[in-house]
Amino acid sequence: MALLQISEPGMSTAPHQHRFAAGIDLGTTNSLIATVRSGVAETLPDEHGEHLLPSVVHYNAEGGVVVGQKARMKASQDPQNTLASVKRLMGRGKEDLTLLAGHLPYTFAETDSSVPRIKTVAGEVTAIEASAKILSVLKRRAEETLGGELSGVVITVPAYFDEAQREATRDAAKLADLNVYRLINEPTAAAIAYGLDKKAEGIIAVYDLGGGTFDISILRLSKGVFEVLATGGNSALGGDDFDHAIAQWLLEQAELEQTHDPSILRQALMVARDAKEALSQQAAVDVQLGEWQGRLDNTVYRQLIEPLVKKTLMACRRALRDAELDKDQVVDIVMVGGSTRVPLVREQVAAFFEKEPLVDIDPDRVVAIGAAQQADVLAGNKPDEEMLLLDVIPLSLGLEMMGGLVEKVIARNTTIPITRAQEFTTFKDGQTALSIHVLQGERETVEHNRSLGKFVLRGIPPMVAGAARIKVTFQVDADGLLSVYAEETTTGTRASIEIKPSYGLTDSEIETMLKDSIAHAGDDMALRSLREQQVEADRSLQALDAAMQSDGEQLLNESERKQLLAARDKLARERENQNDSEALKAAIKVLEKAAEFYVERRMNRSVRDAMAGHRVDEF
Amino acid sequence: MAITMTETAAERVKKFLDQRGKGVGLRLGVKTMGCSGMGYVIEFADDIEETDEVFEAHDVKVIIDKKSLVYLDGTEVDYTREGLNEGFKFNNPNEKDSCGCGESFTV
Numbered sequence A: 001m002a003l004l005q006i007s008e009p010g011m012s013t014a015p016h017q018h019r020f021a022a023g024i025d026l027g028t029t030n031s032l033i034a035t036v037r038s039g040v041a042e043t044l045p046d047e048h049g050e051h052l053l054p055s056v057v058h059y060n061a062e063g064g065v066v067v068g069q070k071a072r073m074k075a076s077q078d079p080q081n082t083l084a085s086v087k088r089l090m091g092r093g094k095e096d097l098t099l100l101a102g103h104l105p106y107t108f109a110e111t112d113s114s115v116p117r118i119k120t121v122a123g124e125v126t127a128i129e130a131s132a133k134i135l136s137v138l139k140r141r142a143e144e145t146l147g148g149e150l151s152g153v154v155i156t157v158p159a160y161f162d163e164a165q166r167e168a169t170r171d172a173a174k175l176a177d178l179n180v181y182r183l184i185n186e187p188t189a190a191a192i193a194y195g196l197d198k199k200a201e202g203i204i205a206v207y208d209l210g211g212g213t214f215d216i217s218i219l220r221l222s223k224g225v226f227e228v229l230a231t232g233g234n235s236a237l238g239g240d241d242f243d244h245a246i247a248q249w250l251l252e253q254a255e256l257e258q259t260h261d262p263s264i265l266r267q268a269l270m271v272a273r274d275a276k277e278a279l280s281q282q283a284a285v286d287v288q289l290g291e292w293q294g295r296l297d298n299t300v301y302r303q304l305i306e307p308l309v310k311k312t313l314m315a316c317r318r319a320l321r322d323a324e325l326d327k328d329q330v331v332d333i334v335m336v337g338g339s340t341r342v343p344l345v346r347e348q349v350a351a352f353f354e355k356e357p358l359v360d361i362d363p364d365r366v367v368a369i370g371a372a373q374q375a376d377v378l379a380g381n382k383p384d385e386e387m388l389l390l391d392v393i394p395l396s397l398g399l400e401m402m403g404g405l406v407e408k409v410i411a412r413n414t415t416i417p418i419t420r421a422q423e424f425t426t427f428k429d430g431q432t433a434l435s436i437h438v439l440q441g442e443r444e445t446v447e448h449n450r451s452l453g454k455f456v457l458r459g460i461p462p463m464v465a466g467a468a469r470i471k472v473t474f475q476v477d478a479d480g481l482l483s484v485y486a487e488e489t490t491t492g493t494r495a496s497i498e499i500k501p502s503y504g505l506t507d508s509e510i511e512t513m514l515k516d517s518i519a520h521a522g523d524d525m526a527l528r529s530l531r532e533q534q535v536e537a538d539r540s541l542q543a544l545d546a547a548m549q550s551d552g553e554q555l556l557n558e559s560e561r562k563q564l565l566a567a568r569d570k571l572a573r574e575r576e577n578q579n580d581s582e583a584l585k586a587a588i589k590v591l592e593k594a595a596e597f598y599v600e601r602r603m604n605r606s607v608r609d610a611m612a613g614h615r616v617d618e619f
Numbered sequence B: 001m002a003i004t005m006t007e008t009a010a011e012r013v014k015k016f017l018d019q020r021g022k023g024v025g026l027r028l029g030v031k032t033m034g035c036s037g038m039g040y041v042i043e044f045a046d047d048i049e050e051t052d053e054v055f056e057a058h059d060v061k062v063i064i065d066k067k068s069l070v071y072l073d074g075t076e077v078d079y080t081r082e083g084l085n086e087g088f089k090f091n092n093p094n095e096k097d098s099c100g101c102g103e104s105f106t107v
Helices: A069-073 A094-103 A127-146 A163-175 A186-193 A239-253 A262-279 A298-322 A343-353 A366-378 A507-519 A521-555 A558-577 A581-594 A596-611 B007-020 B066-072
Strands: A020-026 A030-037 A040-043 A056-059 A065-067 A082-084 A118-120 A123-125 A150-157 A180-185 A201-209 A214-222 A225-234 A284-289 A292-297 A330-336 A397-401 A405-410 A418-424 A434-440 A450-457 A470-476 A482-488 A493-498 B025-031 B038-045 B052-057 B060-065 B076-082 B085-091 B104-106
Touching (some): A020 A127, A020 A186, A020 A366, A030 A127, A030 A366, A040 A366, A056 A127, A065 A069, A065 A127, A069 A082, A127 A150, A127 A163, A150 A186, A163 A180, A163 A450, A180 A186, A180 A366, A186 A201, A186 A214, A186 A330, A201 A225, A201 A298, A201 A343, A214 A298, A239 A262, A239 A284, A239 A298, A262 A298, A292 A298, A298 A343, A330 A343, A405 A418, A434 A482, A434 A493, A450 A482, A450 A493, A521 A558, A521 A581, A521 A596, A558 A581, A581 A596, B007 B025, B007 B038, B007 B060, B007 B076, B052 B066, B060 B066
Parallel strands (some): A150 A180, A201 A330, B025 B060
Antiparallel strands (some): A020 A030, A056 A082, A118 A123, A201 A214, A214 A225, A284 A292, A418 A470, A434 A450, A470 A482, A482 A493, B025 B038, B038 B104, B052 B060
C-alpha cells in the first residue's frame, strides 16, 4: 500500500508517475539527503533515526563495502582501507597528491591514469568510486522512504569547485545510477533553504564552519541569479580544532602534557568533545582525565576557542574586501555547519557583521534542505511561477594565446547555460594545426590559471598567416560542465573536447585564485603588455628572416645585409632579456626603421614584377 | 455523504498547511488514470469552487468536487508510517479492487 503525500494544487501526478526528487549534501565529513514531502523539505533519517551519514567508506578483503558510522569505526584499526574525506581528492590529479598526501594515510597506486587511485585490499579505488558508494547508500535510503525510484537529484558542491571537481562529482552520481538535475553551490543551497531566493536582491554572507573546514562565501542575489562575489576560508580549521584546544587544556590541567600515550590523547579528545557539546547549553561542566578531576567553565572555554573564531572572522574580512563590499552592505548572514551551534561563534559573527545571523534551520541540514527544494522545482512538482534558480560560472574560462597569455571567452559570474564563440586565426604561413589549451581562472597568464585540457585542431588548409578562420565555441550546460569545439570555417574541419579531470592546483590555491587576480592586477597588466610586445618582436624577426631568405641576395649589397643582420640580432637579444614592454616596443621600432629601405625595395620589385610584360596604358 | 479524517491525519495537514504559509484546506479527488482505473488526488487547496463540497474534520476543511465524491463517499483519510515511509492512506469502502500498490482502484 503506497502512502500518499500532498501535492501543490493541480500538480497531482497519475499513480506510479510520481516525480520523487531529492537534494544531496555530499560533504567532506558527513553527507545528507533531503526531500520535499507535502510541501515540507526535510532531511531523511536512516532506520536508526540518524540523519547524518559519515562520509567514510571501508573496503574489506572479501570485497565488501561498508559506508557511514560502521566504516568510521574502522578508521583507527584499518586506516589503509578506510577512505575518509575523499571530497578533498575529487577532480584532483596525481600532481596534487604531493601537496595533499602528507595528510592522507593511503597508499596510491602507480598508474598512467591522471586520476589518483588508492590501494585497498579490495583493489584500487578512486575518490569518485568511493563517493559513488556514499551516494548509493543515500539513494537507497530515499527510495525506501519515498516508496519509489528517484527521478532526479540536486547535489551541492563548494562554490570554489572548478569544472574538473564538478565533473568528478557528476561522474560519482552516474556510477551511483542517479540522474543529476543540477549541481548547485553549497552557500546558494543554504540561502535557498532560508527562502532568500524569493527576495528581489541583496548581499548574503554564508558562514560555513564544519568539523574540519571553514568556508565563507559572499553572494549577490539579483534577478533570480546568485552570483558568487568572493569565497574564502581555511581548509584546515573547524570544530575539531575546538576539541583539540580543550583537550590540550585538559592535558595541561592533568599535568599530562608531556604524554605520548595515544590512549590518553584519545580519551582527552573524547572528554573535550563532550564538554564542548555540554557548554553550548550550560555555563560549566565537570571534567575528568585520568586521576585528575576539575571543572571547565564558559569563561575558560571561550578563551580557549576565541583565537580560532577570530581566524574565521579575518577570513570574512578578506572575503568582503575581495568582493569590494563593506559589512553593512550584507543583508543576511546564513549559518551553516555543526560548529555554528557554539554560542561564542554566533555572538562573534553577529558582532562582526553587526547583525543577527540566521540560525533557525539545523546548520547540519540546511544545505541538503535547500538542495531538496531546488530538486522539487526541477522535477516539475511546483507550479510554473516558482522561480527557477539560475547558476553562474565560478571562474572565467578562456584559451591560451601566443606568448602564454589567456584570452577569456566566458567571464566569471556569467549565468549558465551559455554558449560563446570567438574567432581566431593562424600565426604562421602554411600553419595546418592549432593547439587549443582551455584554462580557467582570473589571471592574465597561462601559468597562473588552471589548465582544464588541451586538444589539437588538425587539417587546416595551408594559407598565409591570418587568413584561416577558426571558430572556437565554449558551451557550458546547466550543470556548469564545459565542452569546447573548434572549427576551421572555410573547410569545416572540426575538433572538440569535453573537460575531464586532468591536473591542477591545491584547494587553497583555487580559493586564493580570485584573490590573487585582484592583488596582481597591476603586475598582470605589465606582464600582458610585455608578452604582447614579445609576440610582436617574434613576428618582426620572422618576417625579416623570411624576406632575407627569399630575396636578400638580390636586393641587398654586402654592407646593407650586415647592417640589417646587426639590427636583427640586437632585437633578438632585447626580446630575450628585456623586461620592460616600452623598451621592447622601442627596439622593434628601431628594427622596422632600419629595414624601411629594404621593405620599399621589395615593394618596388613586386610592382615591377607585376607590370613586367605589360604596357603602362594597360593599368 | 461524508468524508472523514483521523486526528493524526488532521494534525499533519494542519502542520503542512502552516509550513506552506497559505491554503484554505485539503483537496481530495479522483483521477481516471492508473493501472486499476482510478487514482487518488491529494492536494493543498487555495480556493473553494462552486462545485465543491466541504467537510470539517478536526478543524481541517476537506474539500472535494461533487463528481469525485461519489467514488470517495465514506472514505476515511489516515496518516501512517510503514518502515521508513510515511504518508496519507485512503480507507475507501467503495474500493472493490486495488492494484496492490494502493495508488489506484476500481469501484
